[in-house]
Amino acid sequence: MPDLENTKRYDPSEVEPRIVEKWLQSGLFHPEPEGTPEENYSVAIPPPNVTGVLHMGHALNNSIQDCLVRYQRMRGRRTKWIVGTDHAGIATQTQVERALAQEGTSRRDLGRETFVERVWKWRSQYGGTIIEQLKRLGASADYDTERFTLDDDYAQAVLKVFVSLYEKGYIYRDRYMVNWDPGTGSAISDLEVEQREVRDTLYYIDYPLATGSGAITVATVRPETMLADSAIAVHPDDERYRRLIGEKAILPLVGRKLKIIADEYVRPEFGTGALKITPAHDPNDFEIGRKHGLPQPSVIGEDGRITAEAPERFQGMTAADAQRAVVAELSQQGLIARTETYGHTVPFSHRSGQRIEPLISLQWFMAMDELAKPAIEAVTSGRVRFHPANQAKVYLDWMENIRPWCISRQLWWGHRLPVWYRDLDTYVGMEPPPGEGWERDPDVLDTWFSSALWPFATLGWPRETPELRAFYPTDALVTARDIIFLWVARMIMMGLEFTGSEPFSDVYITPIIQAPDGRRMSKSLGTGIDPLDLINGGPRPPVFARGGQPPGDFPAYGADAVRWGLLAMSSGQDVSFSEDKVAQGQQLTNKLWNASRLILLGVGPDARAAATPTTVEDRWILSRLERARTELSARIERFDFSHAALGLYDFIYGELCDWYLELVKPRLRAGEPELSSLLLHVLTETIAMAHPLIPFETEEIYSYVPGAEGLLAARVRPPEDGGAVADAAAEEAVQRAIAAVQALRRWRDQAGVRAGATVTARLEAPGYDETLDHILRLARLSLADANGDGAEPVATIAIPDGAVQILPSAELDLDDAQTRIDEQRAKLASEIDRAERKLANEQFVARAPAAVVQAERDKLDRLQAELKAL
RNA sequence: GGGCGCGUAGCUCAGUGGGAGAGCGCUCGCUUCACACGCGAGAGGUCGCUGGUUCGAGCCCAGCCGUGCCCACCA
Numbered sequence: 001m002p003d004l005e006n007t008k009r010y011d012p013s014e015v016e017p018r019i020v021e022k023w024l025q026s027g028l029f030h031p032e033p034e035g036t037p038e039e040n041y042s043v044a045i046p047p048p049n050v051t052g053v054l055h056m057g058h059a060l061n062n063s064i065q066d067c068l069v070r071y072q073r074m075r076g077r078r079t080k081w082i083v084g085t086d087h088a089g090i091a092t093q094t095q096v097e098r099a100l101a102q103e104g105t106s107r108r109d110l111g112r113e114t115f116v117e118r119v120w121k122w123r124s125q126y127g128g129t130i131i132e133q134l135k136r137l138g139a140s141a142d143y144d145t146e147r148f149t150l151d152d153d154y155a156q157a158v159l160k161v162f163v164s165l166y167e168k169g170y171i172y173r174d175r176y177m178v179n180w181d182p183g184t185g186s187a188i189s190d191l192e193v194e195q196r197e198v199r200d201t202l203y204y205i206d207y208p209l210a211t212g213s214g215a216i217t218v219a220t221v222r223p224e225t226m227l228a229d230s231a232i233a234v235h236p237d238d239e240r241y242r243r244l245i246g247e248k249a250i251l252p253l254v255g256r257k258l259k260i261i262a263d264e265y266v267r268p269e270f271g272t273g274a275l276k277i278t279p280a281h282d283p284n285d286f287e288i289g290r291k292h293g294l295p296q297p298s299v300i301g302e303d304g305r306i307t308a309e310a311p312e313r314f315q316g317m318t319a320a321d322a323q324r325a326v327v328a329e330l331s332q333q334g335l336i337a338r339t340e341t342y343g344h345t346v347p348f349s350h351r352s353g354q355r356i357e358p359l360i361s362l363q364w365f366m367a368m369d370e371l372a373k374p375a376i377e378a379v380t381s382g383r384v385r386f387h388p389a390n391q392a393k394v395y396l397d398w399m400e401n402i403r404p405w406c407i408s409r410q411l412w413w414g415h416r417l418p419v420w421y422r423d424l425d426t427y428v429g430m431e432p433p434p435g436e437g438w439e440r441d442p443d444v445l446d447t448w449f450s451s452a453l454w455p456f457a458t459l460g461w462p463r464e465t466p467e468l469r470a471f472y473p474t475d476a477l478v479t480a481r482d483i484i485f486l487w488v489a490r491m492i493m494m495g496l497e498f499t500g501s502e503p504f505s506d507v508y509i510t511p512i513i514q515a516p517d518g519r520r521m522s523k524s525l526g527t528g529i530d531p532l533d534l535i536n537g538g539p540r541p542p543v544f545a546r547g548g549q550p551p552g553d554f555p556a557y558g559a560d561a562v563r564w565g566l567l568a569m570s571s572g573q574d575v576s577f578s579e580d581k582v583a584q585g586q587q588l589t590n591k592l593w594n595a596s597r598l599i600l601l602g603v604g605p606d607a608r609a610a611a612t613p614t615t616v617e618d619r620w621i622l623s624r625l626e627r628a629r630t631e632l633s634a635r636i637e638r639f640d641f642s643h644a645a646l647g648l649y650d651f652i653y654g655e656l657c658d659w660y661l662e663l664v665k666p667r668l669r670a671g672e673p674e675l676s677s678l679l680l681h682v683l684t685e686t687i688a689m690a691h692p693l694i695p696f697e698t699e700e701i702y703s704y705v706p707g708a709e710g711l712l713a714a715r716v717r718p719p720e721d722g723g724a725v726a727d728a729a730a731e732e733a734v735q736r737a738i739a740a741v742q743a744l745r746r747w748r749d750q751a752g753v754r755a756g757a758t759v760t761a762r763l764e765a766p767g768y769d770e771t772l773d774h775i776l777r778l779a780r781l782s783l784a785d786a787n788g789d790g791a792e793p794v795a796t797i798a799i800p801d802g803a804v805q806i807l808p809s810a811e812l813d814l815d816d817a818q819t820r821i822d823e824q825r826a827k828l829a830s831e832i833d834r835a836e837r838k839l840a841n842e843q844f845v846a847r848a849p850a851a852v853v854q855a856e857r858d859k860l861d862r863l864q865a866e867l868k869a870l
Numbered sequence: 871g872g873g874c875g876c877g878u879a880g881c882u883c884a885g886u887g888g889g890a891g892a893g894c895g896c897u898c899g900c901u902u903c904a905c906a907c908g909c910g911a912g913a914g915g916u917c918g919c920u921g922g923u924u925c926g927a928g929c930c931c932a933g934c935c936g937u938g939c940c941c942a943c944c945a
Contacts, residue, residue, distance in 0.1 A: 008905060195942085202945080220945060267944060275945055284943045358943095390874065394940070397873070401941095481940075516882090518938070532894090546881095546894095555907090568893090571884075573875055574938065578882050580894045587893090587907065594905035601904080645886075646892075661904075669903090742911090749911040755900050834889075843925035844888090852888055852926095859889085 004704060005601060010593035012558020013536060016696045020135055023699075028714050030144040033466035041072035042080040042471040044455045046479045046487070050085035050148065051092055051126045054133035056306070056521050056577065057480060059531035060570065063563040064510060064641060065126045065478045066139045071636050072475075073140070076716040079785060080471045081140060082458045084147030086129065089447040090184055093413040096122050112412050112442075112488035119413050133532065137561050138695045145467070147458040149450045150415070154700060157457035158415045158450050159430045161498060164352075166428045166583075170367045171407070173426070177286040178361045178406050182304040182522065183352020183555050186410035187363050188448060190403065191486050193356055196346040202342035203327065204272065206335045210248035214243070217337050219271030221825060222281070224322040226251065227310040228299040228462065229258055231277040233288060236262035238273050248625065252335050254311060263288055280360045296360055301411075304357060318444065319357070333750045364408040364417065364443070371493040372402045378492055378502045387508045387639040388573070391484065398485050400636060407446045414444030452490035455503035462498075477504040480512060481573070508639045511575045513566075515543055519578065534562045534582060536726055554579075560694035561585035567693060568645040588649050589697045592690070595657050596701045599679045602668045607676035608707045609684050614674045614769040619730035621660040621682055624651070629689050630720040636692065648690055658688060659738060663774050686718050737771035740799035744779035747806075748799045760784050760809050762793065764869050765802020796822055796869065803869030828867045835860040 023029065031040070048058060065081065073079040087591060093107075096119050100106055107115040134141065147154065151634050166169040178187040181270060203223045206215040229251050234241035241260070248257045258276075265288055266275045279289025280298035289296055294743035299310040306314045306322045314322050330336045376399050378384045379392050383501065388394040408417060420427040420438040427433040450457075455474050459467040473495070479488060488507055495503035515527035522528050527543055537556035546553040558567075564585030569575045607764070613619045628651040635644035660682070667675045684705055687698035691712055702712035753759060761781040763772065784791065784807050793805035836855055838844055845853055 009907070010905095218945080222945090265944080271945060278945095282943085282945080284945080287943075329897060342945095345942095394874070398942075485941095512939080514938085548919055569883085576882065578894090583907085590905065590907060594908090596904085598904035642884080650892085657904085658909090665904095745910060746912085749899070752899095755910080756902075819900090831889080838888090841925060845925085847925050848888070856888080 004597055007597075009592070010587065010590045012560060012695060012696065013207075015700045016136075016535075016559055019696045019699050020138070023140065023711070023713060024135065024143070026711055026714070027075075027144075028711060029081070029140045030142045031080050031470075034471040035078055035470055037469075037471060037473055039077065040470055041077040042082065042474040043069055043071070043476050044082040044458060044474050045084065046477075046483070047084050047086040047147075047149065047451065047454060048130045049088035050123050050128075052085075052088075052129075052130050052434050054130055054137070054524070054531050056529055056531055056566075057510075058130070058134075059137060059509055059562065059649050060513060060566045061478055061480065062134055062137055062139045063566045064508065064746070065476075066141075066563075066695070067636060067641065067644075067692045068478070069478055070695060070713060071141055071633070072177065073713065074688065074715060074717045075719075078470075079140075080467075082141055082145070082147065082455070082474070083131070083134070083139070083141035083143060084458060085130065085149070086095065086447065086451060087123075087150040087414060088430065089409060089411050089414040089444060090186070090188075092119060092123070094184065094351070095413050096413075099600065107412065110159050112437065115412055116850050122384070134251050136532065136535065136559065138563065140695070141450070145458075147455070149447075149457075149689060153460065153463075154453075154457050155415060156430070157453050157461055158445065159418045160462050161494065162418055162445070162449075163428055163430055163454060163817050164498070165366065170370065171364060172367070173364050175360055175362045176365065177283050177358055178363055179347060179349075180302060180357040180359045180361065181349035181354060182357055183349050183354035184411070185302070187361055187406050187408065188349060188351060188356075189406050190446075191222075192350045192450075193347045194350045196348050197343060199313065199341055199343050200346075200786050202271070203330075204337040204339065205252070205276075205330060207249040207252060207258065207276075207338055209244070210250055215335075216244060216249050216260065216274050216275045217272045218276040218576065220276055221342060222323070224306075224314075224319055225278045225281040225299070226276060226326065227254060227306070227322075228278050228280050228297045229254075229256075229276045230279055230289060230294040230297060231258050231292065232260045233266050233275045233277050234260065234273060235266045235268045236264060238266075238268045238788075240268075240273060245424055252333065253329055261292055263292070282356055283358050286358075286360070295846045297362055300357060300359060302359070302361065331728070348590065356368075362417075366405045368402040368493070371497055372399045374496045375399060375489065375492040378496065383505065384492060384502050385506050385741045386507060390864065391481070391507070391509045394481075395484055395489060399489060405446075407449050408441075408443040409446055410442075411444050414447060415450055416444050417441040429725075448486050448490060451487055452494040453498075455491060455495060456499050472503070473501045474504045476506045476508060478508045478510060479511050482512075484509070485806055499512050506639070506719055509573075511573055513569065513575055513577050516576055517543055518576070529577065531562060535559050539656070544577070546579065555586075557582050557586050558589065558696070560696050564588060564645050564649075564694055567641040569642065571642040584649070585645075585694070588652060589694060591657055592639075592652055592687070592694075592697060593701070595652070595661060596683060596687075596704070598661060598700075598706050599683050600706075603676035603706070604677055605706055607673070608682055609680035610677035611681045612674055612677060614672075614678075616730050616733050617660060617663040617731045617774070618675075618678055619727045620734040621656070622678075623727040623731050624655050624660075625682055625685055626721060626726065629685065629717075632689050633720060645693055648693060652686065652690070656682070659734070660779065663734075666777070680707075685717075687712060688715060699751070733770055735766070736800040737775055740768070740771075740775050740804070741778045743797055743799050744775070744781065744804060747795065748779070751795065761805040762805040762807060764796075764805055765799055765800075767801060783853070798828060798866040798869060801865055803866065825867065828863055832860065832863045832867065835863065 042404050069079050069081045109120060162171060179193050181188045188469055200221040202219050202221055204217050204219050208215045218232060230400050232249055244260050245262045247260050249260060251258050277285045277288055279286045279294055279296040281300060297309050299307050301307045304319055306317045308315055314325060317325060376396060379395060418428060418430060419441040420433050422438045456472050459465060461468055491503050495501060519525060519527050526541055529541060530538060531541060534554050534557050537554055540551040540554050542551050544654050562580050565582030568581045569578055610624060613622055615647055632644055633645055635647060664675055687701050691698040695713060699712045702708050758780045762784050791807045794808050795806040797804045835856055
């Protein structure tokens with residue numbers, strides 16, 4: 001325990017690790033499975049990759065979830081934050097394969113069984129880091145029931161879902177065009193493909209007509225695929241080619257005859273208006289081929305090499321080599337009419353970064369249309385709400401145009417398909433089929449298939465567990481935009497299909513935090529920050545250097561400051577990372593620490609918190625506190641985290657510290673018992689409302705509060721009173737006093753009055769009885785005694801409803817004072833002029849709302865009173 | 871091609887119809903007994919541009935310019 005008296009600076013690196021242990025040992029984060037989902041509050045974490053490490057996106061996402069969970073826990077709800085990790089098929093397998101490559105071996109060398117064992121070993125070695133990092137961040141998740149998407153129970157859920165959807169006919173096997181990723185050697189789904197700008201060469205190739213005279217010229221960026229051409233298509237209305245429809249052309253290099261067909265898909269204005277059709281290697285051609293019943297010769301295999309269906313001299317070449325060979329032969333034969341460079345977008349694998357090879361493959365698919373219907377309705381009906389709301393449109397647009405999902409992956413790390421083959425028979429079931437000779441399908445499921453079950457499979461589904469009864473459906477889902485389709489949509493569909501309920505009612509889409517140069521935060525680009533480097537202190541990457549200085553290291557900001565900073569950044573859909581915001585969070589924690597020291601060291605050990613005001617400023621702070629509490633709660637509930645964070649800062653700095661604590665210092669030194677109780681009350685309520693945002697420091701401070709019991713994190717806050725505590729009179733009185741002090745300080749500063757000097761003054765304004773002593777002290781004035789009553793003022797300062805007259809004294813420079821008065825007069829006069837002109841405008845008086853007009857009149861009256869007092 | 875955003879003080883960003891704000895940075899003054907990672911005061915803005923609606927526009931509408939992201943099968 002730090003010595004409060006001598007710890008003038010809050011030190012998060014000393015406090016935070018201690019507090020984490022305290023929380024974990026308390027068992028507070030693990031709720032018993034009791035009550036109903038309506039009474040309880042639950043959140044399922046987006047499961048990070050088991051071998052992953054915390055990045056800024058996680059830090060933001062989990063700061064937000066923890067804010068929600070802690071807030072609800074302190075409202076008295078039983079809270080369950082489901083935590084765990086994802087096996088992340090491709091990502092994890094790739095990691096391990098990379099390690100194997102370094103050892104000079106490969107998964108093929110090891111064989112499937114050994115390889116999978118190796119991945120499990122890898123997982124036990126490197127897995128779980130991120131869970132420890134979540135604890136360091138303060139995430140109040142239920143670590144006692146940590147889940148993994150490859151746990152035995154979880155696997156049962158996955159198998160059951162597969163079998164059930166197969167039996168319904170939604171899951172089926174088909175030979176279809178897929179996105180083949182040569183990098184991972186697997187098919188991947190449409191969502192794992194990204195389009196990139198590429199400059200290619202567009203080749204114009206002459207295909208001689210079968211009649212022996214003339215040729216039809218086609219344009220292509222992938223000449224090697226011509227080996228698999230099965231037709232040429234033109235637009236039916238294209239005058240240039242109409243007479244050729246039904247004719248045949250000779251496929252160069254191969255000699256096959258290609259029918260010239262008509263299809264409206266072809267754009268006459270592109271290239272030559274004639275399109276070569278390669279059904280096996282282009283998604284569009286695949287569709288056209290099916291429509292026209294064309295054969296689907298396939299010349300590029302899953303290994304990326306030319307197959308036996310191509311002429312022998314090309315077989316075995318890589319696609320790139322084949323392209324060079326094809327172009328060379330065509331040029332030799334004079335069949336390349338011309339070439340041009342051509343910029344366009346082509347698909348790349350999001351996983352391996354390699355260019356997608358579209359090809360026809362036998363894969364497992366899932367029909368989505370029927371599943372999508374209720375999931376669309378869930379959002380249009382408002383049972384699932386997106387925040388911000390316009391993200392619902394993104395979801396709906398995708399759902400309404402949903403396509404089949406390729407769910408099989410040619411990997412070894414994942415849930416293996418519960419499918420067995422024997423000759424022409426296929427068996428699908430949770431257990432292997434009886435009898436001999438069955439071969440299990442070697443493929444595994446897309447990782448997102450199992451992720452889609454996360455909110456209920458983690459609670460024990462398909463068993464009817466107490467956890468499921470108590471915590472499903474969950475309440476909020478907090479995630480990033482980029483997985484709305486991959487994950488959110490699929491969870492809603494699966495939740496509805498298998499549990500009959502939406503898996504959550506609110507989806508909060510976090511902003512994406514970008515590097516200062518506008519790029520994504522990414523380790524490989526050098527634009528990433530490790531959140532732990534911010535928390536504990538660590539190297540600052542060069543792009544985050546400030547003011548032209550060398551980057552140096554981050555100071556150890558602490559988890560509270562990082563959390564607060566991230567929340568404060570969270571407005572809009574994209575935000576630049578701002579170290580200043582984290583620094584502001586650090587300032588806040590330091591300020592709160594010192595305010596707490598003032599109170600705790602000042603009140604004495606026997607004081608107990610009680611909300612008993614005795615003065616106008618007491619009533620003021622209670623009123624302001626209640627407003628701040630109410631506002632903060634409302635902002636958290638509507639997922640407005642940046643305003644929640646900034647509003648908390650404003651209350652602590654702008655009201656509690658700048659004014660209230662300054663106002664009561666004399667009473668604190670006098671040891672007034674009622675004040676001590678009130679200060680403890682205000683402190684306790686302040687740290688309680690701040691706790692969901694800055695949990696560590698507030699927990700630490702709470703441990704020093706006399707009479708406080710247990711953990712702050714477990715404290716149930718009194719409900720907001722909805723404004724009943726609001727004390728308009730006290731707020732008005734103190735607000736006027738603040739304005740007066742500020743006006744007087746400004747005058748002092750500009751008139752050059754020495755900072756420590758006390759100046760004699762006379763008050764010429766009504767309504768300051770309760771606050772006069774405070775104003776005199778904070779503005780360093782003393783009231784004129786009876787002898788000074790008749791003196792001529794050397795300066796007159798406008799304050800609300802009147803003025804303060806400054807009487808002559810040695811401290812004052814009279815010229816400066818006069819200048820100030822003149823300036824103030826001019827300023828007031830111009831404001832009065834503005835208000836008068838506004839009120840003279842008949843249109844304004846006639847058409848503006850009465851309250852607005854009245855407010856303008858009141859303002860004019862006030863300004864005139866102030867001017868008169870000068 | 872479609873969709874969603876953004877453009878306000880040097881920087882990062884608040885501000886959804888009624889006198890332009892915060893944090894940081896900058897200037898000036900304070901070793902005031904919670905905090906010098908502090909306190910007090912201040913300077914600094916044609917609110918991207920043009921037009922429109924309105925008594926009144928940073929805010930609403932239209933167009934334009936700049937910029938970011940998502941979706942999409944045009945060789």
